Amino acid sequence: MGLFSRKQKTATTASTSEAVTISGTDLDHAARELNRGNQKPADDLLDRVGNDTVLRRCIAMRILGASIDQQ
Numbered sequence: 001m002g003l004f005s006r007k008q009k010t011a012t013t014a015s016t017s018e019a020v021t022i023s024g025t026d027l028d029h030a031a032r033e034l035n036r037g038n039q040k041p042a043d044d045l046l047d048r049v050g051n052d053t054v055l056r057r058c059i060a061m062r063i064l065g066a067s068i069d070q071q
Helices: 011-016 023-036 040-049 053-070
Strands: none
Touching: 023 040, 023 053, 040 053
C-alpha cells in the first residue's frame, strides 16, 4: 500500500492508541521553524504521537506540507 492508502485500522490497533491533539498553531510553528532549519519543534510533535508509525508518518507529512505552503 502507498503512503495515502485508505486502509482501515484494525480494532486492536485503534483501541490501544491514545488520543493526541495537535493544534494548527503547533503545526504552523513546527513548519515555520523547519523552514528556518530548526527541526526540534517538529521532532517534539512527533514525540507526542508516540510509537504509532502510521500516525507519526501522517503528522510528519502535515508538517512538511505546511512548511511548503509557508515558503
